[in-house]
Amino acid sequence: MRKNTLIFSTGVFLLALYGAVPLAIATSERFDLYYTLTAVALLSIASAGVWLTFYIGRINIGQGAYSLVGGYVSALLVTQAGMSFWWTLPIAGVFCAVLSVVIGLPILRLRGVYFAMVTLVLTEVARLCALALPITNGAKGITSIPLPEALQIFGVTVIPDFAQLANPKLAFYFMAVTMMVVAYAVLWRIVHSRLGHLCRSLQQNEELASSIGVNTAWLRVLAYSISSFFGGIAGAGFIAISQSIYPSSFQSTDSVNFMLNCFLGGLGYVMGPMLGTLLLYFGWDLLFATGRFQLLIYSTLMILLMLWLPNGVLSLMDRKGDRK
Amino acid sequence: MEQVIANGLYLGAQYALIALGLTLIFSLMNVLNFAHGQMYVLGGFVTYTVVAQFELPFVVGLAASAVVLAVTGALVERFLFRPVIKNSHREESSMLLAAGIAFFLDAVILLVFGEKQRGVPKIIDGLFNWDFLIVMPYDRIVIGFLAIALIAIFILFMQHSKTGRAMRALAQDKIAARLMGVDVDRYSMIGFALGAMLAGVVGGLLVTITGINLGMGGPTSIKAFMMIMIGGAGVISGAIIGGFILGMMESVGLTVLAASGDITYLVIFATLMVFLAIRPQGLMGKPWG
Amino acid sequence: MSILLEVKGVSKRFGGLTAVNNVSFHVSEGEILSVIGPNGAGKSTLFKLIASFLPTSQGEVFLRGERISNLAPHTVARKGLVRTFQEATIFRSMTVRQNIIVAHHLRSRASLLGFFLGTRLAASDETAFAESSDNIIEFLGLAAIRDELASTLPQGHLRALGMAIGLATHPTVLLLDEPFAGMNHDETMHMVTLVRRLRDERGVTVLLVEHDMPAVMKISDRIVVLNFGEKIAEGTPTQIQSNPKVIEAYLGAEDAAIGL
Numbered sequence: 001m002r003k004n005t006l007i008f009s010t011g012v013f014l015l016a017l018y019g020a021v022p023l024a025i026a027t028s029e030r031f032d033l034y035y036t037l038t039a040v041a042l043l044s045i046a047s048a049g050v051w052l053t054f055y056i057g058r059i060n061i062g063q064g065a066y067s068l069v070g071g072y073v074s075a076l077l078v079t080q081a082g083m084s085f086w087w088t089l090p091i092a093g094v095f096c097a098v099l100s101v102v103i104g105l106p107i108l109r110l111r112g113v114y115f116a117m118v119t120l121v122l123t124e125v126a127r128l129c130a131l132a133l134p135i136t137n138g139a140k141g142i143t144s145i146p147l148p149e150a151l152q153i154f155g156v157t158v159i160p161d162f163a164q165l166a167n168p169k170l171a172f173y174f175m176a177v178t179m180m181v182v183a184y185a186v187l188w189r190i191v192h193s194r195l196g197h198l199c200r201s202l203q204q205n206e207e208l209a210s211s212i213g214v215n216t217a218w219l220r221v222l223a224y225s226i227s228s229f230f231g232g233i234a235g236a237g238f239i240a241i242s243q244s245i246y247p248s249s250f251q252s253t254d255s256v257n258f259m260l261n262c263f264l265g266g267l268g269y270v271m272g273p274m275l276g277t278l279l280l281y282f283g284w285d286l287l288f289a290t291g292r293f294q295l296l297i298y299s300t301l302m303i304l305l306m307l308w309l310p311n312g313v314l315s316l317m318d319r320k321g322d323r324k
Numbered sequence: 325m326e327q328v329i330a331n332g333l334y335l336g337a338q339y340a341l342i343a344l345g346l347t348l349i350f351s352l353m354n355v356l357n358f359a360h361g362q363m364y365v366l367g368g369f370v371t372y373t374v375v376a377q378f379e380l381p382f383v384v385g386l387a388a389s390a391v392v393l394a395v396t397g398a399l400v401e402r403f404l405f406r407p408v409i410k411n412s413h414r415e416e417s418s419m420l421l422a423a424g425i426a427f428f429l430d431a432v433i434l435l436v437f438g439e440k441q442r443g444v445p446k447i448i449d450g451l452f453n454w455d456f457l458i459v460m461p462y463d464r465i466v467i468g469f470l471a472i473a474l475i476a477i478f479i480l481f482m483q484h485s486k487t488g489r490a491m492r493a494l495a496q497d498k499i500a501a502r503l504m505g506v507d508v509d510r511y512s513m514i515g516f517a518l519g520a521m522l523a524g525v526v527g528g529l530l531v532t533i534t535g536i537n538l539g540m541g542g543p544t545s546i547k548a549f550m551m552i553m554i555g556g557a558g559v560i561s562g563a564i565i566g567g568f569i570l571g572m573m574e575s576v577g578l579t580v581l582a583a584s585g586d587i588t589y590l591v592i593f594a595t596l597m598v599f600l601a602i603r604p605q606g607l608m609g610k611p612w613g
Numbered sequence: 614m615s616i617l618l619e620v621k622g623v624s625k626r627f628g629g630l631t632a633v634n635n636v637s638f639h640v641s642e643g644e645i646l647s648v649i650g651p652n653g654a655g656k657s658t659l660f661k662l663i664a665s666f667l668p669t670s671q672g673e674v675f676l677r678g679e680r681i682s683n684l685a686p687h688t689v690a691r692k693g694l695v696r697t698f699q700e701a702t703i704f705r706s707m708t709v710r711q712n713i714i715v716a717h718h719l720r721s722r723a724s725l726l727g728f729f730l731g732t733r734l735a736a737s738d739e740t741a742f743a744e745s746s747d748n749i750i751e752f753l754g755l756a757a758i759r760d761e762l763a764s765t766l767p768q769g770h771l772r773a774l775g776m777a778i779g780l781a782t783h784p785t786v787l788l789l790d791e792p793f794a795g796m797n798h799d800e801t802m803h804m805v806t807l808v809r810r811l812r813d814e815r816g817v818t819v820l821l822v823e824h825d826m827p828a829v830m831k832i833s834d835r836i837v838v839l840n841f842g843e844k845i846a847e848g849t850p851t852q853i854q855s856n857p858k859v860i861e862a863y864l865g866a867e868d869a870a871i872g873l
Contacts, residue, residue: 109604110600110601110604116419117600124593194718194721204706207698208704259419263419296432298427299430302420302424306408306420
């Protein structure tokens with residue numbers, strides 16, 4: 001994309017996110033859409049993480065585990081340590097990143113379906129840990145988590161106290177959308193920097209990459225830890241909204257969905273997971289009106305979409321030489 | 325103890341059949357059939373419909389399940405997987421398709437057969453009782469033997485028939501097989517149909533014992549994946565071993581570990597992950613490199 | 614000339630099969646040394662052992678006196694020994710130029726974080742890479758295809774690109790895997806010149822594995838001959854050409870091929 005087009009589209013996009021959408025919702029009084037879009041924004045962050053794992057050539061069906069861990073870390077820090085939610089966000093992310101290094105070191109050597117199957121088990125393991133560990137309060141989960149406090153930097157209130165807001169839904173929407181924008185900006189920058197090129201080399205030809213001096217094992221772990229960071233902060237974001245977390249908050253189905261979001265949007269595009277999450281989540285929601293036929297229509301559309309665009313929706317934009 | 329083993333064998337035989345179908349599809353097309361559990365459920369419902377609603381003999385029900393699933397599998401491969409695999413840049417794209425098919429089958433089953441749990445009356449009454457060491461209803465024994473017989477037939481078929489040999493050649497080396505004149509498309513379709521049929525037949529077999537309901541699809545798929553993870557994907561012996569191991573584990577779990585449930589499963593899963601990290605190809609699989 | 618690369622008693626067994634058996638030789642700085650032998654002689658395996666893409670069963674490889682065998686491949690690359698691949702492997706969905714730029718990885722002074730943040734050091738690295746890449750493109754005569762997608766290249770260009778990628782690392786020793794395979798006479802002559810210029814103009818020591826006899830004879834300073842995993846001869850092209858053991862090894866192989 002040319003630089004000017006990029007800046008222009010980004011500007012339009014941000015304007016839509018922060019201005020047009022809230023306006024549209026306010027006028028149509030469909031306030032429930034705030035929650036839907038907030039969920040989409042947070043889920044798309046987790047999906048972005050999965051996308052990054054694809055970028056180094058691995059199929060990651062375990063992101064739900066990190067979302068769960070991130071959620072619990074945030075919940076525990078807020079309820080037990082009295083920490084402000086805003087600080088728990090990055091801490092949850094870093095915790096997941098470190099955890100993923102420990103897990104990733106042995107399993108990232110695996111490829112293809114073998115790696116995929118191990119990650120599938122991972123989400124289950126996380127759920128069972130949440131059930132079994134004393135600190136996580138078992139099946140009862142952690143509830144009555146207070147709304148995010150105000151965030152003050154050098155005495156200036158940067159973020160107001162959510163408990164005192166008239167419209168916390170809107171505030172959560174802005175929070176989620178801002179997180180999403182930052183996450184995707186980081187992802188974009190990674191992809192278009194040397195790190196991204198090296199990751200791509202890893203995806204395309206691991207042997208060649210190591211022959212030119214790339215420490216493939218280390219790079220994979222790095223990418224995976226960034227991916228898990230995204231998973232962690234998405235999970236933390238969710239608990240702020242739902243104000244509770246249970247072992248069942250994120251399951252294998254969610255991990256699979258994160259992966260599906262990436263496929264649907266298009267694995268070759270940074271914005272793929274965002275679009276995929278929007279389509280799949282919103283699509284499912286919209287089809288609710290069809291009652292018993294919801295799953296049938298949903299799955300039929302999914303299959304048709306795969307037949308028509310096997311490389312994801314964004315492959316419609318494919319021109320030779322344009323792909324990442 | 326003997327009871328546990330007997331139960332394990334019986335369960336293992338069923339699971340092995342499911343795993344065989346999954347591993348066959350995987351070895352031919354390098355696709356993890358996410359919809360495998362749904363095919364199993366569909367088979368169960370078809371048998372139920374034939375036996376309970378049309379009041380035909382059980383064997384007819386089984387045959388119907390086999391046919392319906394074989395046709396479904398063939399259609400799915402020919403019209404869905406084949407074009408997607410041909411046109412996609414990345415191998416993994418077929419996973420989305422498989423997931424979509426799983427959802428689709430779930431939806432169809434919901435609409436056609438409903439949400440209720442269904443069962444079929446026992447095919448044989450009576451209880452086998454060996455000194456109270458092993459107590460097993462006759463119908464389970466019959467089903468167990470049927471399953472083992474089917475496994476044996478499947479192995480013989482793969483070893484000795486022309487179709488079987490072609491599929492094995494294809495699984496080992498697609499390019500070489502093609503060069504030798506094996507029609508890749510045709511045998512992929514047959515293989516998928518066969519894999520689906522196996523899942524459906526097990527569904528039909530088990531509907532007489534455990535009944536069938538819509539929710540069993542997903543968990544069965546996951547169990548099937550675990551089986552071929554343990555035993556080794558793409559290898560017949562791996563599927564069988566994986567199936568029997570899982571059957572044994574469940575049998576032991578049912579009797580011994582009922583109390584400490586969660587931690588036990590946690591340990592099992594964690595061990596599985598460690599095992600796979602060390603030996604990703606499972607017990608019998610080819611090294612994946 | 615000092616000894617740059619030393620292969621000492623290297624063996625490799627795969628289960629019951631011995632692919633390479635106690636092979637020793639050395640490569641001096643600035644030499645062009647070829648390893649030849651009939652099919653199945655163990656050349657590729659030896660190649661991979663030297664570049665540490667396979668662990669040795671026995672024996673060691675030394676670069677400037679430092680052991681490089683059984684290290685991680687990327688570490689060996691960092692120490693200055695870089696290999697190319699038989700199937701001219703490239704990064705498929707990048708252009709020729711991008712391929713070469715990425716391959717400069719070893720030359721970066723800025724860290725990955727620096728590149729992410731866009732520091733000035735990173736920027737100067739990027740400029741240096743771009744210049745060096747253009748330089749290599751000129752050297753190998755790839756200017757015409759610099760913006761073509763690597764996946765669309767024909768064989769000959771792929772081979773050149775593979776070499777360019779190897780060059781981007783500014784290696785001390787470059788291992789070329791069958792650089793002349795499938796080339797016609799003109800292409801072979803062109804490649805011979807290129808390899809010579811590699812050594813003459815860029816000071817790269819070259820170790821190559823090859824089947825193409827005329828090319829090998831033309832280009833090598835010395836030749837090592839393998840048969841059935843063992844070294845059966847070593848010397849200058851003239852010596853090798855008249856070595857009875859070598860002739861027998863190749864003739865024997867031919868006979869087997871014809872079915873005598």
